[in-house]
Amino acid sequence: MPRVGEALLELPPPIERRVARRLNRFVVELESGERAYINNTGRLLDLLAPGRRCYCLPKPSGSTGLRLIAVEGEEGGAALVDTRFQMAAFERALELGKLPWAPCRVERRNPKLGSSTLDYLLECGGERVYAELKSAALRVGRYAAYPDCPSLRGRRHIAELAEHARRGGKALIVFVAAIPGVCAFKPHEEGDPEIPKLLRRAASAGVTVKSFSLHYEPSTSTVVLDKPEIPVIL
Numbered sequence: 001m002p003r004v005g006e007a008l009l010e011l012p013p014p015i016e017r018r019v020a021r022r023l024n025r026f027v028v029e030l031e032s033g034e035r036a037y038i039n040n041t042g043r044l045l046d047l048l049a050p051g052r053r054c055y056c057l058p059k060p061s062g063s064t065g066l067r068l069i070a071v072e073g074e075e076g077g078a079a080l081v082d083t084r085f086q087m088a089a090f091e092r093a094l095e096l097g098k099l100p101w102a103p104c105r106v107e108r109r110n111p112k113l114g115s116s117t118l119d120y121l122l123e124c125g126g127e128r129v130y131a132e133l134k135s136a137a138l139r140v141g142r143y144a145a146y147p148d149c150p151s152l153r154g155r156r157h158i159a160e161l162a163e164h165a166r167r168g169g170k171a172l173i174v175f176v177a178a179i180p181g182v183c184a185f186k187p188h189e190e191g192d193p194e195i196p197k198l199l200r201r202a203a204s205a206g207v208t209v210k211s212f213s214l215h216y217e218p219s220t221s222t223v224v225l226d227k228p229e230i231p232v233i234l
Helices: 083-096 152-166 194-205
Strands: 006-010 015-024 027-030 035-037 053-058 066-072 078-080 104-109 120-124 127-136 138-140 143-146 170-177 184-187 208-217 222-227
Touching: 006 083, 015 066, 027 053, 035 066, 078 083, 083 104, 083 127, 083 170, 083 208, 083 222, 127 143, 127 152, 143 170, 152 170, 152 194, 170 194, 184 194, 194 208
Parallel strands: 127 170, 143 184, 170 208
Antiparallel strands: 006 222, 015 027, 015 053, 027 035, 053 066, 066 078, 078 208, 104 120, 120 127, 138 143, 208 222
């Protein structure tokens, strides 16, 4: 059954396939013998299990003919694993004013901060806020979690934002809980034991840490906002 929520993005009709195995960081082999590009660099072991139903879009260029965007969920709907669509959904939610904790507009994409390139420089009520989105596509019980493997890049981003906040700047980390049916976000210590520590330090330094939940609805090929904010448990 389709899950209730508000559509943020309308996508072309999906091509339904089943996962055979993940070949490498960017390619998933399908049971049909085709190969699909995937842009989520998490391991996604729970989602990309052999036989799992997945949803793709055509990819007209490159070595793969398909782009894997979502994987069948456990409670209806599908986990949106495509990080580009996660970002597009976040931007659309900002435009529509659907995230009450972020009355912001995108001032610039891919700004530099220290040695890092972040996702956004936002303008929020006259203040400039450096922001980073992280894909929380791992389910741990009723929680969305990040990361599912060690992430040196993630550590660096969190540390850069914490240092920026210590110097008096505004900083925001947003975890996109892209799995149907989760109730809150938790950092995943088993994935990377340093990330929870760094997040707690960042929050203490003044970095705002938020999470919202969404999913992909195959029946309508839409990205749906489930909850504009879910608790963050650090």
